[in-house]
Amino acid sequence: MRADMPHTSTQPLLVVQNLSVHVPAQGQLISLVENVSFTVGAQEIVGLVGESGSGKSVTAMALMGLLDSPGVRITGSARFKGQELVGMPPRLLRRLRGRDIAMIFQDPMTAFTPVYTIGWQIEEQIRAHTSLSRKQAQQRAITLLAEMGVPDPAQMAQRYPHQLSGGLRQRAMIAMALSCNPSLLIADEPTTALDVTVQAQILELVRGLRSSHGSSVLFITHDMGVVAQTCDSTLVLYSGRIAETGPTADLFAHPSHPYTAALLASIPPITGPRPAHLPTIASAPPTPHTRPVGCAFAPRCTYAHTPCTTSQPALVPISAQHAAACVLPTEGTPLPPRLGTVQTAQAHSAPHQTGTTPL
Amino acid sequence: MLLPLLRRLGQTVFVLFGISVLVFAVFFATPGADPTARIAGRNASPQTLEKVRQEYGFNRPIPVQYATMMKKLFITQDLASYVDRGERVVPEIMRAAPVTLSLVGGAALIWVVAAITMGTLAAAFKDTWVDRTLMLLGLIGISIPVFWLGQVTNLVTQSRYHNTWLFSWVPGLGYIPLSQDPWGWFKTLVTPWCVLAVMFIGIYSRVLRADLVALANEDFMRTARAKGLSPTRILLRHGLRTSLVTFVSLFGLDFAQLVGGGALLTEVVFGLPGVGHLTYQALTNLDLPLIMATVMYSAVFVVVANALVDMLYLFLDPRVRDAR
Ligand SMILES: Nc1ncnc2c1ncn2[C@@H]1O[C@H](COP(=O)(O)OP(=O)(O)O)[C@@H](O)[C@H]1O
Ligand code: SF4
Ligand SMILES: [Mg+2]
Numbered sequence A: 001m002r003a004d005m006p007h008t009s010t011q012p013l014l015v016v017q018n019l020s021v022h023v024p025a026q027g028q029l030i031s032l033v034e035n036v037s038f039t040v041g042a043q044e045i046v047g048l049v050g051e052s053g054s055g056k057s058v059t060a061m062a063l064m065g066l067l068d069s070p071g072v073r074i075t076g077s078a079r080f081k082g083q084e085l086v087g088m089p090p091r092l093l094r095r096l097r098g099r100d101i102a103m104i105f106q107d108p109m110t111a112f113t114p115v116y117t118i119g120w121q122i123e124e125q126i127r128a129h130t131s132l133s134r135k136q137a138q139q140r141a142i143t144l145l146a147e148m149g150v151p152d153p154a155q156m157a158q159r160y161p162h163q164l165s166g167g168l169r170q171r172a173m174i175a176m177a178l179s180c181n182p183s184l185l186i187a188d189e190p191t192t193a194l195d196v197t198v199q200a201q202i203l204e205l206v207r208g209l210r211s212s213h214g215s216s217v218l219f220i221t222h223d224m225g226v227v228a229q230t231c232d233s234t235l236v237l238y239s240g241r242i243a244e245t246g247p248t249a250d251l252f253a254h255p256s257h258p259y260t261a262a263l264l265a266s267i268p269p270i271t272g273p274r275p276a277h278l279p280t281i282a283s284a285p286p287t288p289h290t291r292p293v294g295c296a297f298a299p300r301c302t303y304a305h306t307p308c309t310t311s312q313p314a315l316v317p318i319s320a321q322h323a324a325a326c327v328l329p330t331e332g333t334p335l336p337p338r339l340g341t342v343q344t345a346q347a348h349s350a351p352h353q354t355g356t357t358p359l
Numbered sequence B: 001m002l003l004p005l006l007r008r009l010g011q012t013v014f015v016l017f018g019i020s021v022l023v024f025a026v027f028f029a030t031p032g033a034d035p036t037a038r039i040a041g042r043n044a045s046p047q048t049l050e051k052v053r054q055e056y057g058f059n060r061p062i063p064v065q066y067a068t069m070m071k072k073l074f075i076t077q078d079l080a081s082y083v084d085r086g087e088r089v090v091p092e093i094m095r096a097a098p099v100t101l102s103l104v105g106g107a108a109l110i111w112v113v114a115a116i117t118m119g120t121l122a123a124a125f126k127d128t129w130v131d132r133t134l135m136l137l138g139l140i141g142i143s144i145p146v147f148w149l150g151q152v153t154n155l156v157t158q159s160r161y162h163n164t165w166l167f168s169w170v171p172g173l174g175y176i177p178l179s180q181d182p183w184g185w186f187k188t189l190v191t192p193w194c195v196l197a198v199m200f201i202g203i204y205s206r207v208l209r210a211d212l213v214a215l216a217n218e219d220f221m222r223t224a225r226a227k228g229l230s231p232t233r234i235l236l237r238h239g240l241r242t243s244l245v246t247f248v249s250l251f252g253l254d255f256a257q258l259v260g261g262g263a264l265l266t267e268v269v270f271g272l273p274g275v276g277h278l279t280y281q282a283l284t285n286l287d288l289p290l291i292m293a294t295v296m297y298s299a300v301f302v303v304v305a306n307a308l309v310d311m312l313y314l315f316l317d318p319r320v321r322d323a324r
Helices: A056-064 A090-096 A118-129 A134-147 A166-180 A196-212 A224-230 A248-253 A258-265 A306-310 B002-028 B035-040 B046-056 B062-075 B089-124 B129-143 B146-160 B182-215 B219-226 B231-262 B264-269 B275-285 B288-316 B318-323
Strands: A014-025 A028-040 A045-049 A073-080 A101-104 A184-188 A216-221 A233-238 A241-247 A316-319 A322-324
Touching (some): A028 A045, A028 A073, A028 A241, A056 A216, A118 A166, A166 A184, A166 A196, A216 A224, A233 A258, A241 A258, B035 B288, B089 B129, B089 B182, B089 B275, B146 B182, B146 B264
Parallel strands (some): A045 A216, A101 A184
């Protein structure tokens, strides 16, 4: 039985407010993720971007209730279809997991249990959440594999994970994630481990899910180019905090946080010759232990000045849904708009019409 | 699937051949030592020496000697011990083998069941008192010498408390064949089984727990959790099933080693006339034919058991199946 609260399609599917994750370390609580808020609408693809270590996976795992390191504390609120996920009893959360919210991971090589066939593993998920018989579940697994573009699906279902290529494995992973028609799919860097052509195919597949399966997607990546091609709105995380958030088109046209601007500057242009030297951001982001007072980006920011290092900059609105956690806009010296070099997918356009540009 | 099995069989035969040559060389073809005198035993008469020399062909080339020895071991099976008044060696081993198999088989069943239960429970209740208690018990089991434990249980069940209701059912030391009296067979062996199993329960449960705990961080375990499976199902169907691959390889080696004579101490303490006992006796008497035969028996057993484990491995792990 589902603890269903009335849910109308007008309210967003997932509303996350002030989500924070703390873990104890060296006798004190350190924050891995701090006050992250965002919403995912029905059939929307939301991008969660940031360098490695910025807290993207921790955010996703917190939503799924998959964080299990001892002493971990999750605070704030995450309402999925009106139900509060934070603090939900594990038994109830487990019912949602895999059925209403599904997740796929970065490395398809290691994400399947090596000793069972792909088909068996998909069936297992179906049978955990529905009352289908073995035969029906088997049939459904094959249908799903076919829908995900796996050639010769009946045969592939009999294969073991190590017998499939990375791309096929990720397709199988997506088939498994979609097996119970989840309304939200969390994809944690699903293409990072794949080569470029396969990556483009998987992106195409993910983009098509909202029309083919009606799913919303929380898409985690560190690649701004992928965001441009895939996401309707974007959330830039830096050191566990929101740096900037807004519709992808706005964010790409008017990056208002120097970190976003730097990330955008490091995307290779799609057309024209690839420059010999792409600008990169010097040094690495701070770990949760070494986060400075004030703006976490200050040590690497070319615009850093005194107000940046005294207190943590608040998230200030730039336009309707666009906001950035930087002192520059309030000081009246916003970053200049960017000359569009990257095409962004039109928000909510029919996915099959979106031009796919392999990176 | 058939081809790798055949290949494995070929390897097994080859390894056995190698071992037999090696053992033969060590005992009979060592330069400077006359095997005739060693087989005949101390203070043998010249007639006996001459008889042995003829019988084993020690006056002929070494390959012929080897072939004679193998023939006497495997084909005519009339290799005899001169030290032990012409007792035939091969039937002696054939009588000892079922005893050892009964002892080790029963103990293995106990230790596998107990170790899987303890290891899985400890992993499921990781870092709680359940885990700590079970692992402490395991550690104690590992540290108790089997010889000492055997003596103590004997003291308790055979003399000190033998007349109480608790232990009055325990029969005297020795072996009762299964075919003769199954219930008696069980009663004589149940104590040795437990004693022999104790150390292995300790080792296996700790290894399994460590394996399961390490597996919990694997990507596929996270996937299993993300699928919304129950914790029990995740631990058993995904964790334990994957750990079994390591478990089985460890088990194969220990089982083979014990059946090959490694249960010597337990056999001696409980007066079981098994292979370990026989080896011990052969070594103390310097009974060369018997030593040769027991070593060959152990080698055959260890190698065959390894081959069996490898085949089980093929069955348990699809990755190994394809790698060959
Ligand atoms: N269970 C944990 N305990 C302590 N620190 C953690 C834990 N999980 C992740 N971290 C730390 O949190 C930060 C964010 O990690 P993560 O969310 O995996 O980054 P990414 O954005 O690359 O997915 C990293 O510095 C990481 O070391
Ligand atoms: S607040 Fe200051 S340091 Fe932080 S991003 Fe803005 S300008 Fe840079
Ligand atoms: Mg990550």
